[in-house]
Amino acid sequence: MMTNPVLSNYIVVPVLSLILILLLITVFRRSDKVWSKVLSVLRITAILALAFFLNLRPSVKRYNAEIELKNIDVLFVVDTTISMWAEDYGSKQTRMEGVQETCDYLLKELAGSNFALIRFDNRGQILAPFTQDARSVSDAFSTIKQPDTYYAKGSNLNVPYEEMKELLISSSKKEDRKTVVFFISDGEITDNSQLQSYSELEQYVDGGAVLCFGTKEGGKMQADNGYSRKYVQDKEKSEDAVSVINEDNLRKIASDLQVEYMNVRSATEVGYMADAIKSGSSIRMEEAEMITYEDVTFYFGAALAAFLIWELISIVLLRRL
DSSP states (O other): OBOOOSSOHHHHHHHHHHHHHHHHHHHHHSOOOHHHHHHHHHHHHHHHHHHHHHHHOOEEEEESOEEEEESEEEEEEEEOSGGGGBSOBTTTBOHHHHHHHHHHHHHHHTTTSEEEEEEESSSEEEEEEEESOHHHHHHHHHTOOOOOTTTOOOOOTTTTHHHHHHHHHHHHTSTTOEEEEEEEEOOOOOSSOOOOOOGGGGGGOOEEEEEEOSOSSOEEBEEEOSSSEEEOEETTTTEEOEEOOOHHHHHHHHHHHTOEEEEOSSGGGGHHHHHHHHHTSOEEEEEOSSEEEEEOHHHHHHHHHHHHHHHHHIIIIIOOO
């Protein structure tokens, strides 16, 4: 069983334990019969246990599941330079939070496809080669962390070219496959390099988009100095650095790859792209020898709802805990 808690167990366990103790004290102070107290204790314990498991959001493994497979390879190429942590996406979110939100949306919408992930800052890195296990790609996204300001050497949009070429060529060798690329960045080049052409890769690309995150006004980037949070500094101006998007660079890459360009403000904006990709794919149902995960939170929620209805009836009609 896998879990994905809403709140940390370091918070939930003490709170539920305190509630349990207070309710048990209330029950044992009553002058009810022993069997009535025992029944109350069992109900209270069951309710709190169900609340604990509901918070865990458990999933169980399923083997050899029948899944819907699409003839699509989806490649995410994600800029992870420090500017992607500028706080100008949505309501003071970082650009990277927007990226992860959007990619999670696409992973769900295009379920049944093969997915791969490349990240790049000072160097390109294939975090996940093409796989049908979308969860492993989602987990790979979760490993992306803000680079140290001392490690960062500036932004260069040419860095992931070779890794892209490698995966795109491998996808092109598969029979009856369509290859979709989502190139994700803020478009900044800060190391004085010149943007190279991506047109050579166009022959391997059947669709997708270049997705821009950030604003023309720009945003500041927080940095961890080991003791407290502060903003990355512009050493030349002796003030907080501001990262501003460069749409011209990203439009050039989109033109080279012959795909759409979009400045993303919310994840659902790319929904029509996902629909277009799905409508152009072929689908088959297959018994896959793979592990999938089924969310079983609903069952705990239903059981908890039943107990709470029971308690409501007890309190309103029987006037007891």
